[in-house]
Amino acid sequence: MPQVLRFSEVVVRRNARDIIDHLEWSVADDERWVILGPNGAGKTTVLQLADTLIHPSAGVVEILGERLGRTDVFELRPRIGFASSAMARRLPPEETVLNVVLTAAYSVTGRWNEQYEDIDERRALRVLAEWKLDHLADRTFGTLSDGEQKRVQIARAVMTDPELLLLDEPSASLDLGAREELLALLGGYAQAPTTPAMIMVTHHVEEIPIGFTHVLLLRDGQAVAAGPIAEALTAENLTETFGLTIQLTEDAGRYSARAIA
Numbered sequence: 158m159p160q161v162l163r164f165s166e167v168v169v170r171r172n173a174r175d176i177i178d179h180l181e182w183s184v185a186d187d188e189r190w191v192i193l194g195p196n197g198a199g200k201t202t203v204l205q206l207a208d209t210l211i212h213p214s215a216g217v218v219e220i221l222g223e224r225l226g227r228t229d230v231f232e233l234r235p236r237i238g239f240a241s242s243a244m245a246r247r248l249p250p251e252e253t254v255l256n257v258v259l260t261a262a263y264s265v266t267g268r269w270n271e272q273y274e275d276i277d278e279r280r281a282l283r284v285l286a287e288w289k290l291d292h293l294a295d296r297t298f299g300t301l302s303d304g305e306q307k308r309v310q311i312a313r314a315v316m317t318d319p320e321l322l323l324l325d326e327p328s329a330s331l332d333l334g335a336r337e338e339l340l341a342l343l344g345g346y347a348q349a350p351t352t353p354a355m356i357m358v359t360h361h362v363e364e365i366p367i368g369f370t371h372v373l374l375l376r377d378g379q380a381v382a383a384g385p386i387a388e389a390l391t392a393e394n395l396t397e398t399f400g401l402t403i404q405l406t407e408d409a410g411r412y413s414a415r416a417i418a
C-alpha cells in the first residue's frame with residue numbers, strides 16, 4: 158500500500174536534548190496507528206511533525222509524498238485532519254457547532270465573511286450526523302460537554318475528507334460513558350473502507366479502539382516497538398516502554414494493562 162508518512166532518522170532537538178531520537182517509522186494509507194508512551198516520550202511531537210507544525214532538526218519527514226522543508230506546507234495542511242485540545246482552545250466558544258465544522262472548509266476557526274456553497278453545508282451536516290452531533294448543530298461550542306466537544310473536534314478534522322487523520326488524546330479527561338461512546342464511534346470509523354490513514358496518541362491501552370491495526374511504542378524519543386498490534390503490543394514491550402512490570406490482557410479486541418507489584 159502507498160505510504161502516507163515516512164520518518165527516516167528523524168531527530169527533534171530542543172535545548173540540547175533530543176525529544177525525538179533518530180526515529181524510523183512509516184505509515185501506509187490503509188493503516189490505523191496508535192502511539193503509546195509515558196509523558197515526555199515524544200508522542201505529541203511526532204504528531205506535530207506529521208501535521209507540518211514543526212520541522213525536524215535532522216533526518217527526513219515525508220508526508221503524502223512531499224518532503225517536509227521542500228514543499229509548501231500551506232498547500233499540504235488542508236490534506237491533513239488534526240484534532241487536539243490545542244485546536245479546541247482556538248475555537249470560539251460562541252460559535253455554533255455547525256459553523257465550527259463548516260469553517261474547516263476554509264481552514265479558519267471562526268465564521269466571518271467566507272462564502273459557503275450548499276454542498277459545504279450538506280457535507281457538514283452529514284459529518285455531524287456520522288458523529289452523533291446533528292442534534293447539536295445550533296448549540297454553541299462553549300456550552301457542550303467535554304465528550305461532545307471532542308467529537309466536534311473530530312468532525313471538524315474529517316470535514317475536508319483528509320488523506321491523513323491525526324488525533325491527539327481524543328478521549329483524555331472523558332468520563333467512562335463519554336469515553337466508550339467516542340471509542341465506539343472511532344472504532345466504526347477506523348473500520349470503514351474509505352477512512353484515511355489514522356494516527357492516534359493516547360496514554361492508555363484501554364483507549365485503543367477496535368479497528369486500529371498498528372502500534373508505535375515510544376520511550377525517550379525512540380521506538381521501543383512498532384508494527385501490527387497483535388505483534389508489537391505485548392507485556393514485554395509495555396514493560397520496557399513504561400519502566401515497570403506490566404500485565405496485558407485482551408478481550409474481544411479491547412486491551413487493559415496494570416502494573417504487577
